[in-house]
Amino acid sequence: MTDCGCEKARRDLEEYLRHEVCKTSQSDIAQHLENCPSCRDEALVSRTLTEVVARACKETAPEELRDQVLSRLRAAQATH
Template structure:
């Protein structure tokens, strides 16, 4: 994944950006090795469109994570558990 191109003096090509945009998800999730993280950071420092997309994806991921950490109200959870048990009972009866 690591590329040896030096883009500090010229604009990245569309194909370079496409490669980095694919890696941004892994970068946000800390799933790249340090060498690849450094390469992605360098690209983001020199490519404003990719930086904007990185910031957007990072914000979306943060909002989703925050939303998923909320718990359902007790009455809703109880209704879901009752429905699941009813479905399980029907499945057991047909076996």
Template sequence: MSCDGPDCEKALRNLYNFLDHELDGASCDEIQTHLDDCSNCLTEYHLEEIVKSLVGRSCTETAPPPLRDKVLYRIRSVQVEIRTETLP
């Protein structure tokens, strides 16, 4: 990521959420406007879009149930740890 400036930094920091349609409408509009005006960030966006597409096409296997259960258990454990640490 070689862009400069706070607008570029914000756009690139939120690029993955933008690609995954996980931002609210106002944030999406703001990033889209920036991408329309900034060729460096637009290039980075296209690169990440290509990588996401390649990964999506390459990762078609489903994890075995025991592995999936272990991963989900670990995610939940970390969530509990984080919540416990943030309690007053």
């Protein structure tokens, strides 16, 4: 394993976090993150943001709100 450097770690960070890089790159980036506080912080922000967005996507709107939105969309479509 070799430290891949900040440029590669940051360029491939999203793929790394989704486990979409080859095993060699995965190991190199992991080693870099262990030794680089700046890139490690960036990885933490990206991971946290991804988790928050994923949780938000699982939430559903209340049925009443959903009905209101659909009703307004139908009304807007009818006038065009």
